[in-house]
Amino acid sequence: MKTKITGTGSYIPANIEKNENFHNHEFLNSDGSTINAPSEVIVRKFKAITGIDERRYAKSHLNTSDIASFAAEKAIENAKIDREDLDYIIVAHNYGDVRHDSQQSDTVPSLASRVKHLLRIKNPKCVGYDLLFGCPGWLEGVIQANAFISSGIAKKCLVIGAETLSRVIDPFDRDSMIYSDGAGAVIIEATDGESGIIAHETATYALDEAHFIYFGETNNPEIKDNRRYIKMYGRKIYEFALTNVPVAMKSCLDKSGFNISDVKKVLIHQANEKMDEAIVKRFYELHDMKMPDGIMPMSIGKLGNSSVATIPTLYNMILNGEIEHQDINKGDVIIFASVGAGMNINAIVYKQ
Structure with a gap:
């Protein structure tokens, strides 16, 4: 028996932050010293290295758990499953819910519990937990879901990767231009076929x-x-x-x-x-x-x-x-x- 992705979904925020929007930023070195180049030059070199022209930022009223639930809804719909049949909801993130203009991260309750609440899942045997594993977190969540299903512990799992990095970036750091917001989700189920992990x-x-x-x-x-x-x-x-x-x-x-x-x-x-x-x-x-x-x-x-x-x-x-x-x-x-x-x-x- 293998485990297979049977549904996918994503949420891409509507707000577009283009490279030229950083031309008026004051970028500094990590020691606080001035970078000896105009911001336009810094941005142009950044594009040449990273390939990034623009990135997406979540609207101010949305948190990481919100956009995670949006992606999850699409994955559930795509997989054509009953959400009450989910055994696990695994949410990979790194910074929790950071409200717009807030200095504090909020991880109590877990984002997985918040997503389950937003999805209106009643089944208490649907277990939700968060996974902190850096950028490979979503992939590690898939690996864990595979282990649950392969061992017979679970039949259906929802694995989500969501982040609002725009709220934890230093505007004086040129690396801040790399980061963006978004969410992706998959449904993983057991399969008897050749497809899967x-x-x-x-x-x-x-x-x-x-x-x-x-x-x-x-x-x-x-x-x-x-x-x-x-x-x-x-x-x-x-x-x-x-x-x-x-x-x-x-x-x-x-x-x-x-x-x-x-x-x-x-x-x-x-x-x-x-x-x-x-x-x-x-x-x-x-x-x-x-x-x-x-x-x-x-x-x-x-x-x-x-x-x-x-x-x-x-x-x-x-x-x-x-x-x-x-x-x-x-x-x-x-x-x-x-x-x-x-x-x-x-x-x-x-x-x-």
Whole structure:
């Protein structure tokens, strides 16, 4: 018996924040010193590295749990299941509900309980819990749902990745332009067919790498408050990801029994266009192959990096024909892969 994704859904916020909207920002180095370049130049270099033209921000009255429930509703409808039959609701996020213009994260009750409430599910045996695992959180939720179903504990699971990163970014940090808001969800069920999750791989590197992504103070030394923002050591993350993610992907593919030539798509966490491309190229180099054209669909250019939401959102968009020149067909072998705070890495080989 395998586990299969039977429904998908996503919520992409309507508010578009374009690169030119950052031209009037004052960007500072991490030590508070002035960056010796106009904001327009900083933004142009940012675009060349990350591939991001614009990103999406949630409207001020919506929280992470709200947009998570919107994506969940679509996934339930797409799967054509009774929501009362769900055994687990797993919500991957990193910062909880951060209300607009608030300095405090709210995680009590859990976002999973809030989503269950918003979905109006009555069944007390439908268990909801949150998963904090950095950007690979949604993928790890899928791995956990697979374990529940494979062991016979569950039959149907809802796995959501949702984030409103626009509320935890430092406006004086140029890295703030990377982040965005969004939500993606899937329904996972048992299947007797050949489709489904074939193999998975997860690793945590914490000896030297635990704090590559962290919560820190604003880059502006004149601001004296207790608020903290998402921060990262970009170069260290790039080197770490390029070294370790392709190896994890190869290990996962080796366990699956499929050949590299069987892989039709690689859906990688939309972190940084140049980094993602380098990771997938290195993965193919490990197989003495050139990266095939069109193997790596991308959404980061228009949607930015919404952390746990990037992969389920991208997957849903491809299935709905919303990514130009990209499709996934029945029987296709796909690799999902992610890297993020922790530092965590995971991958799944999936047969559509």
